[in-house]
Amino acid sequence: MLISLVVPCYNEEESLPIFYKEASKIAQQMGISHGADFEFIFVDDGSKDRTLQIARELHRKDARVRYISFSRNFGKEAGIYAGLKAAKGDYVATMDADLQDPPSLLPEMLELLLSGEYDCAATRRTTREGEPPVRSWFAKKFYQIINKLSDTEIVDGARDFRLMSRKMTDAVLSMAEYNRFSKGIFSWVGFKTKWIDYKNVERVAGTTKWNFWGLLKYSIEGIVGFSTAPLLMAAGLGLAFCVLAFVGIIIVVVRALMFGDPTSGWPSLVCIILLCSGVQLLCTGIAGEYLAKTYLETKHRPIYIAAETEEDLDAE
Ligand code: UDP
Ligand code: MG
Numbered sequence: 683m684l685i686s687l688v689v690p691c692y693n694e695e696e697s698l699p700i701f702y703k704e705a706s707k708i709a710q711q712m713g714i715s716h717g718a719d720f721e722f723i724f725v726d727d728g729s730k731d732r733t734l735q736i737a738r739e740l741h742r743k744d745a746r747v748r749y750i751s752f753s754r755n756f757g758k759e760a761g762i763y764a765g766l767k768a769a770k771g772d773y774v775a776t777m778d779a780d781l782q783d784p785p786s787l788l789p790e791m792l793e794l795l796l797s798g799e800y801d802c803a804a805t806r807r808t809t810r811e812g813e814p815p816v817r818s819w820f821a822k823k824f825y826q827i828i829n830k831l832s833d834t835e836i837v838d839g840a841r842d843f844r845l846m847s848r849k850m851t852d853a854v855l856s857m858a859e860y861n862r863f864s865k866g867i868f869s870w871v872g873f874k875t876k877w878i879d880y881k882n883v884e885r886v887a888g889t890t891k892w893n894f895w896g897l898l899k900y901s902i903e904g905i906v907g908f909s910t911a912p913l914l915m916a917a918g919l920g921l922a923f924c925v926l927a928f929v930g931i932i933i934v935v936v937r938a939l940m941f942g943d944p945t946s947g948w949p950s951l952v953c954i955i956l957l958c959s960g961v962q963l964l965c966t967g968i969a970g971e972y973l974a975k976t977y978l979e980t981k982h983r984p985i986y987i988a989a990e991t992e993e994d995l996d997a998e
Pocket of ligand 2: 778782885890
């Protein structure tokens with residue numbers, strides 16, 4: 683039984699050796715307890731530090747370590763995709779390099795899959811300790827909104843740390859879309875998932891790659907990727923304004939017929955024009971966002987470009 687650990691790494695020179703040490707410990711334990719073999723797949727997402735060199739060294743020392751190095755930064759989602767594609771395991775786990783996803787949970791997760799009842803063991807954090815309160819608030823709102831808008835359930839606090847069966851991994855890989863929102867994709871493919879709760883762990887070294895704008899863009903990506911409700915809402919808004927305008931016309935005409943036509947009220951007219959053009963721009967923007975995603979999707983660009991893998995190193 684082979685277990686693949688897929689680890690996207692972007693500028694993780696400090697965390698990577700620590701991760702390798704921790705994961706090896708667990709691998710050894712599980713080798714004894716479950717007879718499991720491991721492979722570690724480090725996806726170097728165009729790091730600007732020594733992440734790639736470290737991955738190379740680890741591969742030279744330990745054949746279980748494999749790596750893919752991207753030609754530039756393609757983002758974590760692309761990293762996960764590349765790793766899953768390369769994984770040969772019967773069971774495949776995705777996890778962060780910063781040990782925020784504790785490898786010590788792996789035995790428990792494997793037990794769940796081995797019981798035959800689940801295809802996936804996923805984790806969700808119950809606390810958001812060590813995170814700015816503003817960010818937690820926005821995160822909570824995001825989950826509320828997306829779950830109202832989308833039929834695909836996006837679990838609050840879900841991490842990308844999960845162990846999947848081969849079947850589910852293949853299903854995820856079959857979704858070769860360019861705009862990837864993993865939390866949605868994992869949920870969309872279905873399969874029986876068992877959620878394991880754990881407390882938030884802070885990263886062992888290095889810093890987080892997320893800033894506020896990054897997260898905002900990511901959340902819009904999620905909504906556009908897994909719901910078309912905003913388009914319907916735009917249409918609804920348009921309809922409401924038409925009805926309002928129609929009622930307004932009737933009132934104006936009737937009033938003019940009954941009381942004559944005094945020319946006044948241009949300030950209110952300006953406000954109405956501003957409001958209407960604002961609503962129009964908003965709706966065009968929403969439609970444009972979907973168009974943009976469609977545009978990128980139809981280009982069929984590769985999700986990532988690998989510049990080097992461990993096979994290149996072996997061939998040298
Ligand atoms: N990561 C990546 N590409 C990126 C950004 C992040 O591969 O462009 C990796 C990063 O190295 C880490 C994981 O994604 O292993 C999660 O990143 P981070 O810890 O910064 O996010 P957080 O845990 O704060 O959500
Ligand atoms: Mg992290």
